[in-house]
Amino acid sequence: MLRFWPVWVLLLGGLFYWGLQRPNKDELQSVLVGKPAPSFSLPLLAPYRAQYGAEMGIQEGLGKPVLLNIWASWCIPCRTEAPLLERFHQQYKDQVLILGVNVQDSEAEALKFIQQYGLTFPSVYDGRGRIGIEYGYYGVPETFVIDRKGTVLARHAGELSEAQLRGYIEQVLR
Amino acid sequence: MRRASTWWLGGLLLLALALAQPSPNTPPPDFSPEVFKIAGQLRCPVCQGESAAESNAGIAVEMRRIIAEQLAQGKSEAEIRAFFVQRYGDWILYEPPVRGLTLWVWLSPLLGLGLLGFGLWRYLARVRARALTTASDVSEEEIARLETELQSPERQP
Numbered sequence: 253m254l255r256f257w258p259v260w261v262l263l264l265g266g267l268f269y270w271g272l273q274r275p276n277k278d279e280l281q282s283v284l285v286g287k288p289a290p291s292f293s294l295p296l297l298a299p300y301r302a303q304y305g306a307e308m309g310i311q312e313g314l315g316k317p318v319l320l321n322i323w324a325s326w327c328i329p330c331r332t333e334a335p336l337l338e339r340f341h342q343q344y345k346d347q348v349l350i351l352g353v354n355v356q357d358s359e360a361e362a363l364k365f366i367q368q369y370g371l372t373f374p375s376v377y378d379g380r381g382r383i384g385i386e387y388g389y390y391g392v393p394e395t396f397v398i399d400r401k402g403t404v405l406a407r408h409a410g411e412l413s414e415a416q417l418r419g420y421i422e423q424v425l426r
Numbered sequence: 427m428r429r430a431s432t433w434w435l436g437g438l439l440l441l442a443l444a445l446a447q448p449s450p451n452t453p454p455p456d457f458s459p460e461v462f463k464i465a466g467q468l469r470c471p472v473c474q475g476e477s478a479a480e481s482n483a484g485i486a487v488e489m490r491r492i493i494a495e496q497l498a499q500g501k502s503e504a505e506i507r508a509f510f511v512q513r514y515g516d517w518i519l520y521e522p523p524v525r526g527l528t529l530w531v532w533l534s535p536l537l538g539l540g541l542l543g544f545g546l547w548r549y550l551a552r553v554r555a556r557a558l559t560t561a562s563d564v565s566e567e568e569i570a571r572l573e574t575e576l577q578s579p580e581r582q583p
Contacts, residue, residue, distance in 0.1 A: 283512070283515040356484035380488050381485060388471075389471070389485075
């Protein structure tokens, strides 16, 4: 059997190389990609009610791309991500709706969070994380990219970098 | 005597405190056993090595609450499982169905066993063939010499 050891080396090497090329097994694809985004309406956090009304959410016929960002005040990567989202909101607020969903949090802590980072894009309050489960989320932060027809284009699990966020914005504005 | 009594009471107190602490893996006793039976078949999205029945993550607690509400609405176990598969895919089930990509999960052990059996069969066949070849190669003269050598101890006594 050892007579053909070069063949075995090549086989194992090929298998190893194939294993390296495989996508990250921890990156689970969202089953919502390519499907209509689930509709919902939730109460806005208090500072946003004057500008956006009592409730906000995803409805059919919105006619505007949405970046749905699921966050929580106890989430460390969300604190890194928040200033980035705010900056992009200021730049693209007329073309893209950045909507935050605060999940499994207390309202007081959420208010403290948005005040600390001076967030002006709207966030709704989902105290039990029901809408998060409707979207099949795994944890926070998580961002869903929804086009103007209401179809989910992508799900980004984890913290967004500026390049990634810019890529998603360009994707929905295309 | 006082020292012995003090140590004994102290030990008993520590033991009582230890036993009073609930096990960290004990699920919260807030839902019926049927809820935990169904949740035990679902994976926790956050603590992916635990089931939704065992995990204390907020999502898992909410999943249990959803299961309890849907059971109260009269939904069947299959309907509740379909609810979560619709949102998370087959991955959420601890026993993935036999279809599509998950088909290989079920077939690969059988394939492995098949390959092992085939390998063993080929090895044994080769060994048997080699033994037969060796036996047929022995000439008549060598057989006679071997028989002579085997009889040599009888000549000595």
